[in-house]
Amino acid sequence: MSANFVHLRFHSEYSIQDGIVRLDPILEKVMQQGGVALGITDSMNLFGALRFYSHAIADGIKPIVGCDLWISNAVHGKRDNPYRLTVYCQNHEGYLSLCELLSRGWMENQYLGRGEVRLEWLTPENCKGLICLSGGPQGVIEQHLLEDNKVEAKAALEQLHAAFPGRFYLEVQRAGRKNDEAVVAHIAELAVETGLPVVATHPVQFLHREDFNAHEVRCCIAGGYVLADPHRPKLYTEEQYLKTEEEMRALFADIPQAIDNTVVIAQRCNLDGVLQKPQLPLFPTPEGVSLDEYMVQLSHEGLERRLEFLYPDKAERDARRPEYIERLDYELKTISSMKFPGYFLIVQDFINWSKRNGVAVGPGRGSGAGSLVAYALGITDLDPLHYGLLFERFLNPERVSMPDFDVDFCQHNRDRTIEYVKRTYGVDAVSQIVTFGAMGAKAVVRDVGRVLNMNYKKVDELAKLIPQKPGLDVTLAKAAEMEPVFKEMAEREDYVELMSYAQKLEGLTRNLGMHAGGVLIAPSKLTDFCPLYNADGKPENTVSQFDKKDIENVGLVKFDFLGLTTLTILTKAAEYIDRLNPGTKFDLSRIPTDDKKTLELFQQGNTGAVFQFESDGMREQLRQAKPDCLEDLVALNALYRPGPMDQIPHFIDRKFGREKVEYLDPRMEPILRETYGIMVYQEQVMLVARAIGGYSLGGADLLRRAMGKKNVEEMKRQRAVFIQGAAERGVTAETATEIFDLMEKFAGYGFNKSHAAAYSYVAWQTAYLKVHHTACFIAGNMCLVMNQGEKMRELVEDAREMGVTVLQPDINISEWFFTVPDEKTVRFGLGAIKGVGQNIVEDLLHERLLNGPFLDIFDVAARVHSMNRKVLEQLIKAGAFDSLDKDRGKLFGNVENAIQAGQAVAASIGQASLFADENGEDERIVNWKKAERWDDRTLYTLERDAFGFCLTGDMFDSYRVEARNFAIPFKDVRDSREQQTIAGIVQSVRTIAGKRGTFAVVALSDGQTTMDVLVFAKAYENYKNMLKPDEMLIFTGKGRKDERSGGMSFVCDKVITIEEMRVQKGATLMIEIAEGKSLNAIRDLLYSGQNGDKSGVPCEVSISRNGLRAEVFLKDNYTPTDQLLNQLRNSDSVVSARYMY
Incomplete structure (x- = not known):
């Protein structure tokens, strides 16, 4: 390829369904071939266009941004066969036209999940700045010609020529497909007749010829086909790779001008103005008041309200005010100089609206909690001066970039705030952001295995060997390094084909999603900046076609509206508290942060369901550290993560005086005192840089960033600056070097104190509720995990340990959600029963409200007309009728009779009833038959089917007293090589292929806790037939402490059944x-x-x-x-x- 030919079209991986071309490799290939320009034409989207545009410019390649448009086929019965047109952005006006067309197609004209442009939309007004190609074999003109419909072909040509005057080209392709040559012949004839220019393109779907089969596999993944299926669609040929100019000229030797016209089009396309600086919508202020003035006014008013809350005593408030005013004015000056007052005003507006309208907002998240202006405006709820938080960690005047408040909202009400933003700034100016899901290592192995029609278990065995590491993207190559068994299996002959395709497809974009919290607010309609996409046509699901990496580059600003389930729990708990205390309004923001009982909860490690402090490992650290203030919790929260976790023992030992606290320089003591001399926070690194090295806080933030990125050259420069600054402050080069090394070490995994403080405050709120309003807190948690059996079980156990009675559901009392009759009781909601839908429960509640309590299952079936067999069975299994009749076996055995009787009653409504008594009132149809009473095992097994766990008892209860004769309780298992025996009910068995053979992890329950029992290869071979869910088994072996979680597990040597144990003993x-x-x-x-x-x-x-x-x-x-x-x-x-x- 050279300046004499340009590839005008290729489908990148962002075509999702049929593209496997990655952007950087194709640009590199074009450069190798001597190319100067390249056109991207993904299918009905610009998902990858901006990235392509930027990367191409960086590589010295002229980017030509285009798109393959799907055009609706208006012919009756042919909607399944849309046409294609290819358009290119000639300039910025063309880019705006394309953004509008694409957005309209996805928003207004979807068909079978595919956005389409209507032919009638293509008018001169709608197509300004666009160059159009007729579309090749699938073009509207070409399709009419292939059907020998010259009248329609001519009409379409005239319309397109009129829509794109002087910018319309007839397109020819030779990719080895069935109709290519017929189309070329028709187009050549048409060109002669009309004088329209002809251009030759090549529909590139993959980079190299040998990638054809991998591309077919990708298409099969998208379409749900098997590669070997002879009936699957075969739309592509092995010719659709990136051909050289020589190959293209040879293909079109009979139409050389068609090749030359590729250069003409490339020269005509000069798109600029796409990349812009971020632009904010205009925030409305009172008449005559500037954004700066309004921010200052609101900040000072807000600060005064905060000070009145923080310091009720006027004398103390007056004494403290100057330091707050000084910090506030500094921040306001910085924000104004960086031209960000509009951003702060917009954020405070939707946050304060949320608070006024019952949408719970978190106290802060990320570095934004370090801003006093944010605290004064109500954006955050944490006093940054009290916690020593730094504004420069959030907004650095020496590094100008958009501020970024991450805001947590109640998960269930977040959409209300987004709707408010849409009403305020306009629906056309607000949307959420697309995300691109990639083919990860595990997923691509499974996808390819399915397409190759391989045995599921065989593929699953390989996929399960790929390690999962939190925060680490484990590729197939990394998996082979990390897991020798995976490497060995992947190299086996029976996996060679799978791995070959998986390696080629790994990392490609597989699917689209919506960003968890990102919301765009534009200064005008969004299509002035980017096209929009919608998966299903529903307005609430509209997203930008550019992801968060690209969106800022086109001038849009992202606001983070994150859903936090803990806030929903707190909101629900507060509602329960208010119901128990009519006339009052519980205010979480006013709870004390030095409450003794809350601290005791943390010190005891009783933190089940406490935000960020509920893991077994964290509970153990709490019991050891015995935090005596909120600041201790902040430190533990920051330390409890990979890397700094190693410092926790030192933190604890120093706190209790078992390890000496030393400082390399006395000026470090006030900075590190709260963490006992350990650098826990990024802010501490910054403060040490200022105190010892003479950095400004802005410069210290830049130093912190450099340390985190481990840039060797930059670190060398910064070290010299630090040592020089330290020398000027009387510190020797040796000590300065030691301090710098210490900073560099901790900067790598030091945590953002603002975030740790804000989230620890949320943890404090949850713990406070758990201590002082236990039933309300437990019920609030349960409402969010109603169908998650294991989490429900843990909450029930936690509630009972804290003295709360948990009542089973009751057909005559329960509602959909959980209820709290009093401070010591929680009653299950009917919505917690699996298989019981909300609509049928609403019918039941409505009938109960109108006509009173139900008498029995026959009464329910007769009065609730939507009741069906499955739901009635689930209600019985859950014990919802126990208050009427405890014999669940009898009730279950009469479900069919009840349903039939109910249907008979329903059929008689409106007629002279066969079942009316002498007063004309319907008599009940009750037809009990004898049924076997359930034993405990059956009752608990079916109860678990209803809840996902056993609520009123446990299968192990039948064995609990008996087990004392031969087994120790789980809590007494010791980390020892001595033989110990435990007994329990098998909950689940997970098998893993290890280096020494298959082994199993058995989840064993004693009705109160669950313990992992490791059954290694040799023992597994001996006992695998016994390891089945719901079996009562006795394990002899050794206890082992799990270093990661801090809990105990058990290594099995021998397994026997309860029957065998009875004989042995x-x-x-x-x-x-x-x-x-x-x-x-x-x-x-x-x-x-x-x-x-x-x-x-x-x-x-x-x-x-x-x-x-x-x-x-x-x-x-x-x-x-x-x-x-x-x-x-x-x-x-x-x-x-x-x-x-």
Whole structure:
């Protein structure tokens, strides 16, 4: 390729469905071929256009920004076969026209999830600045010609020629497809007739010829096809790689001017003005008041309100005011000089609207909590002076960049704030931001395996070997380095094809999403800056076509509206508190930060469900550190992460005087005193740089950033500056070097104190509620995890440990959500029952409100017309009818009768009822049949089906007393090489392919806690057939402390069943016969349990008659099964039955 030919089209990975071309490699290839320009034409989007534009300019390649437009086929019955047109931005006006067309297609004219442009939209007014190509074989003109419909072809040509006067080209392609040559012939003839110019393009879908099969795999992934399927669509050829100029000229040797016209079009396309500095919408201020003046006014008024809250005593307030005013004025001056008052005013406006309108807002997030202006304006709720937070960490006057407040909102009400912003600035000016999901290592292995029609388990086995590391993008190459077993398996012959394709596709854009919190607010309509995309046509799902990396480059400003579930929990808890205390309004912002009981909760590590302090490892650190102030919590929160976690033991030992605290220079003591001489925060690095090296705080922030990036040359320069500054302050070069090294070490993983303080304050709020309003706090948590069984189980256990009674759902009392009858009670909501939908519960509640409590399952089925069999069964399993009838087996066995009776009642409505009594009132249809009572195991198994865990008891409850004879409680397991025995119910079994063979991790429950039991390869081979969910098993082995979580796990040496243990321990089956009953009454049951080989257990029967009791030892041994025990217990002739040791 040279200046004599330009590739005008290629589909990049951002075409999502059919492109695998990465931007940098194609630009590099074009440069190697001597190219000077390149055109991108992704399908109905500009997702990658801005990145392409910037990278191309950086590489010295002229970027030509274009797009393949889908054009709706208006012919009846042919909507599934849209046309194609290709357009290019000739200039900035063309870019704006394309943004409008694309946005309109996605917002107004979707079909089967595909945005389309209507042909009638292509008018001269709508197409200014755009060059148009007829579209090749799929173009509207070409399709009409292929159908021999010259009239429609001519009409389409005239319309397009009129829409793009002097900017319309007839397009020819030769990519080895079925209709290519026929189209070339038609276009050549048409060009002669009309005199329109012809241009040759090549539909590039992949970079090299050998990438064809990988591209086919990518298309199969998108379409859900198997590669070997003979009936799948085959739309591409192996010719669609990036050809050289020589290859293109050879292809079109008969139409050389078509090649020359590629250069003409490239020369005509001169797009500029796309890259712009960020522009804010104009914030409305009172008449005649500037943005600067209004920010100053609101800040001083807000600060005074804050000071009245912080210092109720007027004398103290007056004494403290000057330092606050000095800091405030400094920040205001800096903000004004950087021209950001509008940003602060916009943020404070939507935050304060939220607070006034019941949308919970977090106290702060990120470095923004370090701003006193933010605190005064109500943006944050943390006093930065009290916590020693730095403004320069947020907004550095020596490094001009947009401020960025990350704002947390209640997860459920966040959309209300976004709607307010849309009303304020205009719907056309506000949207959320697109995200691009990439084909990660695990995902691409699974995707390719499916397309190759490989055995699922075989693919899953390979994918599971790819390590997952938080914060680390583990590629296939890294996985091979980190996990030898994966490398070995991936190189096996049966995985070679899969890995070949996976490596080529890994990292490509796979799907689109919406940014978790990013919201754009533009100074005018968004399409003046970028095109919009919408996945389903719903206005609330509109996003920009540029992601957060690109959006600022086109002049748009991102505001972060993040949803934080903890705020939703706090809001819900506050609602419960207000209901229990009518006439009052609970205010979380006014809770004390020195509450003794809250501190005790942290010191005890009783922090289940406490924001950011609930992990086992953190609880252990809390018990050791025994924090005695909120500042200690801030430090622990900052330290408890990879890297600085190693400093926690030193932090604790120094706090309690077990380790000496030393400072390299006395000026470091006031900076590091609160963290016992350890650099925990990034702000401390900055303050030390100022105190020792003479840096300004702005310069210190730049130093901190440089240290974090580990730029060798920059660090060399900064070291010299620091040592020089330290020398001027009387510090020796040796000490200065030592201090600099210390700073450099901690800057790498030091944490943002502003963020740690803000989030620790949220943790304090949650802990305060847990201590003082336990039931309300637990219920608030439960409402957010209603269908997450394990989390619900943990909350129930936590509640009970804190003295809160948790009541099961009740058909006549429960609502959809959880309710709090009093400060010590939580009642389950019906919405927590799996398979019970909100609509049917609303019907039930409405009927209950109108016509009173339900009498039984027949009454429910008759009165709630939407009730169905499955929901009624789930309600019974959950115990929702226990207050009416505790025999769940009986109720369950009569569900069918109840539903049929309900249907009969429904059918009779409006007719002369067959079931009316003499007064004309309907009689109830009740038809009970006998059904077997559930034993405990059945009851708890089905209850777990309803909740995801057992609420009223646990399967282990039946074994708890018995297990004391041979097993220790989980809490007594020790980290020791001594043999220990534990018993429990198997919750789940997870198998893992390890270096020494397959091993298992068994989640074992004792009804109160769950412990991981590791069954390594040798033991797994011996016992794998026994490891099944819901089995009661006994494990002998050794305890082991998990270094990462701080909790205990168990390494298994031996597994036996409860039946085997009963025999080994010499248990006796003890049966007490009811008064007046004889042994004959249970003879058949005992006979079924006889064990002829004497390997069972002996049986002792207690018989009572006429007040006399006799103990009889039976001669046979019996197999000690749970089934035999339950059959005996269900017999009317038996008072009790148990195994005694």
